[in-house]
Amino acid sequence: DADVTQTPRNRITKTGKRIMLECSQTKGHDRMYWYRQDPGLGLRLIYYSFDVKDINKGEISDGYSVSRQAQAKFSLSLESAIPNQTALYFCATSALGPLDSTDTQYFGPGTRLTVL
Amino acid sequence: ILNVEQSPQSLHVQEGDSTNFTCSFPSSNFYALHWYRWETAKSPEALFVMTLNGDEKKKGRISATLNTKEGYSYLYIKGSQPEDSATYLCASRRTGGSYIPTFGRGTSLIVHP
Numbered sequence: 001d002a003d004v005t006q007t008p009r010n011r012i013t014k015t016g017k018r019i020m021l022e023c024s025q026t027k028g029h030d031r032m033y034w035y036r037q038d039p040g041l042g043l044r045l046i047y048y049s050f051d052v053k054d055i056n057k058g059e060i061s062d063g064y065s066v067s068r069q070a071q072a073k074f075s076l077s078l079e080s081a082i083p084n085q086t087a088l089y090f091c092a093t094s095a096l097g098p099l100d101s102t103d104t105q106y107f108g109p110g111t112r113l114t115v116l
Numbered sequence: 117i118l119n120v121e122q123s124p125q126s127l128h129v130q131e132g133d134s135t136n137f138t139c140s141f142p143s144s145n146f147y148a149l150h151w152y153r154w155e156t157a158k159s160p161e162a163l164f165v166m167t168l169n170g171d172e173k174k175k176g177r178i179s180a181t182l183n184t185k186e187g188y189s190y191l192y193i194k195g196s197q198p199e200d201s202a203t204y205l206c207a208s209r210r211t212g213g214s215y216i217p218t219f220g221r222g223t224s225l226i227v228h229p
Contacts, residue, residue, distance in 0.1 A: 004159075033216075035219075040125075040221060041221060042205065042219045042220055042221035042222055043160075043205065043207075043219040044219075045216060048214075048216060056214065058216070090159065090160075102148070102165050102167070103148075103165075103209075103215075104150065104162040104165055105150075105152075105160075105162070105217065106162075107159035107160045107161070108159060109158075109159050110159060
């Protein structure tokens with residue numbers, strides 16, 4: 001079984017719709033992240049959370065919100081989807097604190113979102 | 117360099133060729149440099165993490181070196197195989213902030229049989 005799961009895996013929606021992407025992990029990690037990947041642009045950080053009570057904006061948080069419902073769950077919402085939010089979205093986790101230089105990220109399978 | 121840059125953007129090689137590509141990152145406030153391998157239709161997976169200037173890491177036919185003073189890392193693949201075809205991402209972490217990684221755009225490697 002996958003340690004980091006994302007639902008849905010694919011989603012097509014229309015402009016203006018609210019959509020939620022969900023991420024669950026069984027790794028017991030405290031730190032969770034949401035990234036988006038666009039062709040030629042690499043991974044860009046949307047939001048991250050160091051624990052249940054900690055939420056931080058990343059590089060490109062405008063138009064997105066998140067909820068950390070539990071240690072194992074981190075959801076990303078698009079309140080009113082627009083076409084330029086069409087992308088591949090990855091959730092990731094990491095185990096160690098920021099003061100451990102070997103902290104490595106573990107990625108989910110990705111959600112391909114298309115906004116028409 | 118304020119961003120993390122990778123070159124080349126893409127690379128086509130023949131099976132058996134050895135190849136290498138570069139990750140350039142800010143040398144100031146350096147903390148760690150990560151390499152990830154990302155196969156098509158899969159998730160990125162960690163290859164190496166390096167923290168000290170002069171670090172060298174090896175995993176099978178893949179190895180990486182690190183120069184923190186000048187801000188670059190090389191990834192080498194010896195005797196490329198078709199199964200090495202993937203996008204290779206590097207990510208830099210710096211001190212003085214949240215230590216969150218900044219990813220480069222990746223190098224897409226295609227190994228032709």
